[in-house]
Amino acid sequence: MNVDFPENLVQFTERFVTDEACAAYLTAVRWPDGAICAACGGRKGWPTSRGTYYCAGCQHQTSLTAGTILHQSHLPLRSWFLGMWLMCTQKTGLSAKGLQRELGLGSYKTAWLMLQKLRHAMVRVGREQLTGTVEVDETYLGGQESGVGGRELVGKSLVAMAVELEGKKVGRIRLRHVPDASGQSLVGFITDTVAKGAEVHTDDWNGYNRVGEAGYRHRVTPVLGDPKRALKHFPHVHLVASLLKRWLGATHQGRVTGKHLQRYLDEYAFRFNRRRSEHVGKLFHRLVEQLVLRQAKTYLEITRTK
Numbered sequence: 001m002n003v004d005f006p007e008n009l010v011q012f013t014e015r016f017v018t019d020e021a022c023a024a025y026l027t028a029v030r031w032p033d034g035a036i037c038a039a040c041g042g043r044k045g046w047p048t049s050r051g052t053y054y055c056a057g058c059q060h061q062t063s064l065t066a067g068t069i070l071h072q073s074h075l076p077l078r079s080w081f082l083g084m085w086l087m088c089t090q091k092t093g094l095s096a097k098g099l100q101r102e103l104g105l106g107s108y109k110t111a112w113l114m115l116q117k118l119r120h121a122m123v124r125v126g127r128e129q130l131t132g133t134v135e136v137d138e139t140y141l142g143g144q145e146s147g148v149g150g151r152e153l154v155g156k157s158l159v160a161m162a163v164e165l166e167g168k169k170v171g172r173i174r175l176r177h178v179p180d181a182s183g184q185s186l187v188g189f190i191t192d193t194v195a196k197g198a199e200v201h202t203d204d205w206n207g208y209n210r211v212g213e214a215g216y217r218h219r220v221t222p223v224l225g226d227p228k229r230a231l232k233h234f235p236h237v238h239l240v241a242s243l244l245k246r247w248l249g250a251t252h253q254g255r256v257t258g259k260h261l262q263r264y265l266d267e268y269a270f271r272f273n274r275r276r277s278e279h280v281g282k283l284f285h286r287l288v289e290q291l292v293l294r295q296a297k298t299y300l301e302i303t304r305t306k
């Protein structure tokens with residue numbers, strides 16, 4: 001990808017002054033080798049403020065947003081760009097209330113929906129699986145923790161976590177809202193997110209019994225229901241769990257419901273996995289890139305989506 005991205009707030013504000021400028025960026029991301037008219041294949045034209053690419057040859061307008069989350073949005077491209085910039089560059093992201101305030105949006109619902117759509121774009125299709133050594137554990141969100149070691153779910157959401165180790169440090173992470181701590185849920189999560197042959201390190205919960213059979217080197221460290229042992233032997237997943245809880249508590253006041261939790265987990269993992277990016281603008285660019293590659297979702301689809 002050879003598209004220049006804005007590296008900081010000054011470059012962002014200087015560049016995206018008009019909807020045409022935003023459309024030009026979408027054009028460049030969608031066609032890195034130059035725009036092509038969908039009707040005649042012509043290569044001469046320009047982006048318009050309506051989010052289309054206008055062909056000088058046949059006057060056909062190719063939509064830049066068809067099939068993306070921006071399709072048929074009543075918000076101007078500039079608002080979307082600013083929303084994406086804020087979401088990517090603020091270390092802790094932002095709440096729907098915060099976004100509504102920053103963009104001067106009329107309704108909370110509009111702001112909330114924009115964030116949900118952007119979160120949807122944050123999951124890369126066909127992203128790589130974790131490799132090497134991966135710590136896997138689960139954590140509860142919301143409600144009160146009941147008896148230590150018990151895995152009963154009462155008014156709480158269970159999140160499966162996979163953390164790739166880079167030496168002694170935390171590498172990439174994957175998070176999934178799972179219905180329960182059964183083998184089907186947990187081993188299913190591992191199968192989807194960790195490459196076969198990797199070393200998977202878990203505690204002795206029976207939900208992990210079939211990890212070895214699923215094609216992994218399974219290292220088991222019993223924690224015997226002792227939180228101190230759990231912290232000692234699984235420091236990386238525990239660090240991620242506590243950062244995740246802090247984020248949900250601080251930025252979203254812990255008001256995330258189970259139905260929408262996965263989207264928040266996707267946002268958290270997106271930012272976490274790019275935390276060492278040199279330029280804040282790189283995240284923004286990555287999000288725009290993923291956005292033009294993802295299928296559109298309607299409001300109904302999003303509110304129904306878990």
Ligand SMILES: [Zn+2]
Pocket residue numbers: 037038039040041042055056057058059060
């Ligand atoms: Zn044309």
